[in-house]
Amino acid sequence: MEGVNKVEQQVDCMTCQWNKMCVDPPSMTEAEVKEKVEKDRPTSDMGNDKKKREGSMIGSLMTAMMFAGKDKECRACSVFIARLREGPELTTKIKQIMKEM
DSSP, X not given: OHHHHHHHHHHHHHTOXXXXXXXXXXXXXXXXXXXXXXXXXXXXXGTTOHHHHHHHHHHHHHHHHHXXXXXXXXXXXXXXHHHHHHOHHHHHHHHHHHHHO
16 A cells, blocks of 8 residues: 555656645745734724724734734645655654754
């Protein structure tokens, strides 16, 4: 069964949709995430309109939830992820390389 998995991985790599990059970096920076969340933060000029304040708070919460982690997420191809899971030594080697940088 494991051999079939390796063959499937080789076929996936030969027809790579990831342009041989294996990993996409985060789509936003930390500053961009903070800017989006701050932009949607409720302001103090809502007055006494309770519905307006509640709606603004819910909108702010939804924005924060939508963009949370966008500065840290990293998409990777399924073959790369499978190889990381199968080979802890590969994961350890990548971590060491990153610490040296």
